[in-house]
Structure formats: structure tokens, C-alpha cells
Amino acid sequence: MTDSILKVEHVSLAFGGVKALTDVSFEVPRGAVFSIIGPNGAGKTSMLNCISGRYRPQAGAIHFDGHDVTRLRPNDRADLGMGRTFQNLALFGHMSVLDNIMVGRHHLMKNNWLTGPLYWFSPAQKEELAHRREVEEIIDFLEISHVRKAVAGNLSYGLRKRVELARAMALKPKMILLDEPMAGMNLEEKEDMARYILDLNEEFGITVVMIEHDMGVVMDISHEVMVLDFGKKLISGDPDVVMADEHVKRAYLGLEDEQLQEAG
Numbered sequence: 532m533t534d535s536i537l538k539v540e541h542v543s544l545a546f547g548g549v550k551a552l553t554d555v556s557f558e559v560p561r562g563a564v565f566s567i568i569g570p571n572g573a574g575k576t577s578m579l580n581c582i583s584g585r586y587r588p589q590a591g592a593i594h595f596d597g598h599d600v601t602r603l604r605p606n607d608r609a610d611l612g613m614g615r616t617f618q619n620l621a622l623f624g625h626m627s628v629l630d631n632i633m634v635g636r637h638h639l640m641k642n643n644w645l646t647g648p649l650y651w652f653s654p655a656q657k658e659e660l661a662h663r664r665e666v667e668e669i670i671d672f673l674e675i676s677h678v679r680k681a682v683a684g685n686l687s688y689g690l691r692k693r694v695e696l697a698r699a700m701a702l703k704p705k706m707i708l709l710d711e712p713m714a715g716m717n718l719e720e721k722e723d724m725a726r727y728i729l730d731l732n733e734e735f736g737i738t739v740v741m742i743e744h745d746m747g748v749v750m751d752i753s754h755e756v757m758v759l760d761f762g763k764k765l766i767s768g769d770p771d772v773v774m775a776d777e778h779v780k781r782a783y784l785g786l787e788d789e790q791l792q793e794a795g
């Protein structure tokens with residue numbers, strides 16, 4: 532039996548009269564790269580927000596790593612090992628790269644200079660040093676050490692996205708939610724980001740759940756794909772099987788044959 536890190540059961544979400552999600556169920560195997568695709572307005576971001584706790588579905592249940600998280604707040608889900616990045620950048624533009632990443636880290640720290648009265652002589656300082664070492668490891672992994680002291684707001688878009696990923700990784704997540712990690716990137720930046728996502732999945736063992744519009748990337752790096760359409764799950768499974776599905780091809784992705792062949 533597959534070990535699922537995430538189980539979404541019969542989730543429905545409406546905004547007033549608009550049904551964003553209707554009775555959506557799926558499971559994400561532990562250690563997988565799982566992509567959610569579908570046309571604009573299909574409910575992808577709504578689904579991600581239900582998983583992270585930003586939205587509370589009117590019906591259904593969500594289990595993460597053996598816990599029923601349906602009623603938990605986003606911070607409590609983060610404490611259980613759920614990390615995320617946002618579609619729109621959410622970095623502190625005036626702060627350095629290093630400080631931005633340390634922000635992601637703070638909820639793991641028992642002590643800090645505010646709570647530790649004798650900070651410089653206390654375990655708080657040792658703890659901070661240990662955290663810094665781990666953060667430096669993430670910085671090396673994402674190859675952003677040359678900008679670690681730079682002000683985040685001054686970086687290129689591709690680099691800022693990488694810093695955002697670093698901050699999410701600093702939480703030591705078991706699973707990470709990525710909302711369009713390659714949006715607005717050029718080809719080279721996309722290739723880099725795809726490699727980092729694969730590496731963080733393989734080297735750090737982090738399960739990845741992502742929304743992505745670029746079919747080439749989705750096909751290249753996903754172990755499983757789920758298609759949403761008008762708030763309903765159309766199909767999920769092996770990327771090749773999903774992409775070969777006639778409904779997905781014609782009606783829902785709206786791609787021409789050539790694009791599909793390219794993606795395949």
C-alpha cells in the first residue's frame with residue numbers, strides 16, 4: 532500500500548454562489564512531486580489554499596502526515612511540516628537575503644534574542660548558530676551565497692523566487708506547496724528552478740505539491756499529475772496517462788497537437 536503524506540477527501544469550497552471546488556478527493560504519495568494543472572479558474576489555487584489552511588472548505592477533510600488538519604490554522608500546519616511559497620512574491624524587500632531566510636526559520640527556534648535574557652552567554656546563541664549553519668546549507672544548495680547579504684528587493688525576479696524557496700525550505704518541511712514556481716521566468720531560470728525542485732525532492736526528501744502552467748516542466752518533473760476543471764477533479768495519475776487522455780487534451784488544456792507532442 533502506498534504511504535500517502537496528504538489525503539484530501541471530498542473537499543468542497545464555495546465563495547458565495549461561486550463553486551471553486553466540488554467534491555475533490557486525491558492522495559499524494561510521500562516523496563512524490565505532484566502537480567495540479569487545469570485551465571484558469573479551475574480551482575488550483577483554491578485547492579492549495581485549502582491544503583495550507585488559508586481557506587476553510589465547507590465540506591470534506593484534509594489529512595497531513597497522519598493528522599486531521601481540516602480545522603487547523605496555517606501556522607499549526609506549518610508546525611507539522613507543511614511549507615509553502617506564494618504566487619506573488621512575499622519577501623521582505625528591504626531585508627537581506629539571509630534575514631529573509633532566517634524569518635522562515637524562526638518558528639523552529641525555541642529561544643531568540645527577545646526571549647533569551649542573557650543571549651550572548653545562553654543556549655539561545657548556540658541555537659542561533661546551529662540554525663545559521665543549516666540555513667547556510669540551504670543557501671549553498673540553492674546557489675545564492677553570492678547574494679546572501681544583498682537586499683532582497685534589489686534582486687532579479689528569478690533570484691527572488693529562489694530566495695522564497697529557500698525561506699520555505701528553512702522551515703524544514705516534509706511537504707512543500709509551490710504556487711506557479713516558474714511563472715514569469717525565462718527558459719534558463721525555469722530550467723534552474725526545475726532542477727532545484729527535483730533536487731530538494733530527492734536530496735532533502737521533501738514531497739512537492741505544485742501548481743504549474745508550463746506543461747513541459749510538469750511532464751519533466753512530476754511523478755503524478757491531477758487535472759482540475761471547473762472545480763472538479765477530472766483525472767489524476769501518471770503524467771503520460773493523464774496527458775494522453777482525450778478529455779484533457781482537447782477540452783481542458785486547450786493545447787494544439789504540436790504543443791502536446793512537444794510536451795510529451
Ligand SMILES: Nc1ncnc2c1ncn2[C@@H]1O[C@H](COP(=O)(O)OP(=O)(O)OP(=O)(O)O)[C@@H](O)[C@H]1O
Nearest residue numbers: 546549550551569570571572573574575576577578
Ligand atoms: N477569494 C475569492 N473570492 C471569490 N471568488 C474566488 C476567490 N478565490 C477564487 N475564487 C473563484 O473560485 C474559482 C477558482 O479560482 P482559483 O483561483 O482557485 O483557480 P485557479 O485554477 O487557481 O486559476 P488561475 O490558473 O487563474 O490561477 C474562480 O471562479 C475564482 O473566481
